[in-house]
Amino acid sequence: MTKLTLASYPHMLGFEQLERLLERAAKSGNDGYPPFNIEQTSDHSYRITLAVAGFAEGDLSITVEDRQLVIRGRQNDDSDARVFLHRGIAARQFQRTFVLADGVEVGEAIMENGLLHVDLTQARPETVVQTIKIKKG
Template sequence: MTKLTLGSHPYLLGFEQLERLMERTAKTGNEGYPPFNIEQTSDHGYRITLAVAGFREEDLSITVEDSQLVIRGRNSDDGDDRVFLHRGIAARQFQRSFVLADGVEVAGATMEHGLLHVDLKRSVPETVVQTIKINQG
């Protein structure tokens, strides 16, 4: 019995890249920090919210690299002379990655009350009907 993978199924033509995409997503190495939510805001809109308490806007970067949304945080500790009796607020750097489907773009980002909101929008492709002429050979 031959095992069919997603990319080799006879009715899914041209989806080989989807299998590679799923493998790449599994390798992103995202740990549990910082915590995040993903919500659907409309039929074609999404919002990713990350809890980034202690980070300033200039400590964060948001990029799209090869259909992958990458959010990085690097907290600049400007209070080296401070002595903590207890440090429960994480101040470590992080990187969160999210794979974006074709047609999904970053609409913008805002920060409020220690939460970073990244809004995404999905453009709806036009339906195209194409008639193929059969040539006689």
């Protein structure tokens, strides 16, 4: 089976970076934890909500690295000082990665009832019309 790439389409010029972003998103290694929602809150804004019950604000970090939104969680595991008869809630670290398109900006992050909300906005692109003069050669 031949791998189809954007380079296979000669009329698609300058999309190599998009192809690299798609490959990076496919390899991001997200394992399904924690679960999350993505909702569109207006024509140009979005909200990512992660279920982070048991995590405090200090256990979480949010960064933007090379057009990727990276949300990490790491709980302090104090299980050595405690005796569990049953342990169904694990102190588990995670990393969730979301690839951001050009023009998408990360707004505020809000922690509410065990949910972490991260708001995103997308700038409206300007319509540019450019006329190219043809010179005689």
